[in-house]
Amino acid sequence: MNAVVKLEDIHKTYHTGEVDVHAVRGVSLEIQRGEFVAFMGSSGSGKSTLMNLLGCLDRPTRGRYFLDGVDVSGLSRERLADIRNGKLGFVFQSFNLLSRTSALENVELPLLYGSRHYSSAELRERARRVLEVVGLGKRGDHHPSQLSGGQQQRVAIARALINEPEVLLADEPTGNLDSRTSVEIMGVFQKLNEEGITVIMVTHELDIAAYSKRNVIMRDGSILTDTPVLSRLNAVAELARLDAAQKEVQLA
Amino acid sequence: MRSVLTALGIIIGVGAVIAMGSIGNGAKAQVEAQIASLGQNVILIFAGSSSPSGLHSGWGGAGTLKVEDADAMKREIAQVTMISPEVRAFSQVIAGNQNWYTSIMGESADYFDLRQWPLVEGSAFTEQDVRSANKVCVIGKTITVQLFGEESPLGQVIRIKNVPFTIVGVLAAKGLSVMGTDQDDTIVMPYSSNMKRVSGVTTLRAITVQVGEARDLAIAQQQIVNLLRQRHNIRPGKDDDFTVRNQEEITAMATATTKVMTGLLFWISVVSLVVGGIGIMNIMLVSVTERTREIGIRMAVGAHGRDILLQFLIEALALSLMGGVTGILCGIGTSKILSSVKGWPSQVSVDSVVIAFGCSAAVGIFFGFYPARKASQLDPIEALRYE
Secondary structure, three states: OOEEEEEEEEEEEEEEOOEEEEEEEEEEEEEEOOOEEEEEOOOOOOHHHHHHHHOOOOOOOEEEEEEOOEEOOOOOHHHHHHHHHHHEEEEOOOOOOOOOOOHHHHHHHHHHOOOOOOOHHHHHHHHHHHHHHOOOOOOOOOOHHHOOHHHHHHHHHHHHHOOOOOEEEEEOOOOOOOHHHHHHHHHHHHHHHHOOOEEEEEOOOHHHHOOOOEEEEEEOOEEEEEEEOOOOOOHHHHHHHHHHHHHHHHHO | OHHHHHHHHHHHHHHHHHHHHHHHHHHHHHHHHHHHOOOOOEEEEEEOOOOOOOOOOOOOOOOOEOHHHHHHHHHHOOOEEEEEEEEEEEEEEEEOOEEEEEEEEEEOOOHHHHOOOOEEEEOOOOHHHHHHOOOEEEEOHHHHHHHHOOOOOOOOEEEEOOEEEEEEEEEOOOOEOOOOOEOOOEEEEEHHHHHHHHHOOOOEOEEEEEEOOHHHHHHHHHHHHHHHHHHOOOOOOOOOOEEEEEHHHHHHHHHHHHHHHHHHHHHHHHHHHHHHHHHHHHHHHHHHHHOHHHHHHHHHOOOOHHHHHHHHHHHHHHHHHHHHHHHHHHHHHHHHHHHHHOOOOOOOOHHHHHHHHHHHHHHHHHHHHHHHHHHHOOOHHHHHHOO
């Protein structure tokens, strides 16, 4: 099996003031291509730190991290930037869009820093295509402030997808969204996952984690449980159920 | 708005430099024009800076230059194209019932070409007049006005020390000299006539020589010195009994003030550009802090440190160049206004515009570098978390 993500005894220690904080203590883990993993845990459990490590935003203090077969744990800042650009896609809790540029320009952003150079027409075309994938084909010229939270998160997902990454990393992607929009976003993730993209997500909501295929629960920097999801929710079905319930309320 | 305020330092600095530079250039051009009125490629030889008794007199006082010296120069020094021995007297002059006190110059017939001093009426006296010491003269504009008013002075008689001279020409107005004296307040006659009939002197005050090519000035000057030392029997080691000045030296003296002015201007511009640069650095630091999150986002999606560095450097550069261009326009405007209101001559030089533009670009890069580097070295995780 070729694991797209392989962690070997990863440690991360922060030196803040006099106390060393062991945020992650010896995590070993393999994630195969096409998986949909949700990391869960209370705050301080080390899941966000692990996410930063997985996202190549940070380097582990100890241990080895193979991404797509390449050891990235010892790479330089510049090489990590290339990895982030080409192999990873990020989705954040607070969307993190550039407010002064349009949705299309936000989506194009990773291409500007890639190794390939595109003409502005190619940029437009590719950005438009991924916006369509996330269901925002017609909103490309809107600025983030003109979009709803769910739409902004879709723009962020489109931005994460534009370089056709190996792994899509989502840090509490539904944290700032209402429950219905959360289900919609989960629908997008499930659809992308069915198309073969590996999705790794951090969440503290159990019902959101239920849309994934595998749940990893962390505590105090280590993995507590790692279980496949047995009763997996389907976002399309859930949406239909929500719609039906709403209709019933209106009828009553 | 904020960027305009920031660029203000650069705008004022560059504007002041351009404005003052233009006015300075104008003043310099005026001085140069005055110096050019001496004639081109001219060497002046003044008699006697020392006398045999050791008593130093002023230039032209010692009576050591003779007409024969001038003849010898013309004969023996190939580079000399025109030459004019000069004597000068001051006297009361009378025409009709008017009189005036003025300088009476004795020169050769070459003088008018040599000084590039055209006549507006009549013609110059001739070599024949010089040889025969004829009683003819050419008068300056001021004399015309003082003695003849609106009347044409041509052919009229002017009495100098009771000798009647016929006016054969009127000189074009030349204005003030470099030293500020009225160059038109003069009467020019053949030096022979002046020596024989007016001043009675036998020696020359000065000799004016013109050299054909500017590059021959130094050689000609050396040859003149050698010739005169030989003719005056000055042994090696002894001081010359004459003083030689060429036009370049006179120009250098006159432009010395301009140089002081330019130096001052340079330092003013350095100070204002540094102040402007600090303003830019300040605003860029603020900008980096405000946009920490944006930097984090860009890094998260794969921007390298150098991409961020470049982005902020370009912004600093744009800011300073905007200031520079505005400053250049303001400066040109100010100098035009000053020259039209106050009548100061001004001249915008392409050099100063290019230099001002280049300097503002350099300031932008220099003072933008630190904030840009700071931005490029941010930690992406912390930058993303920044509120």
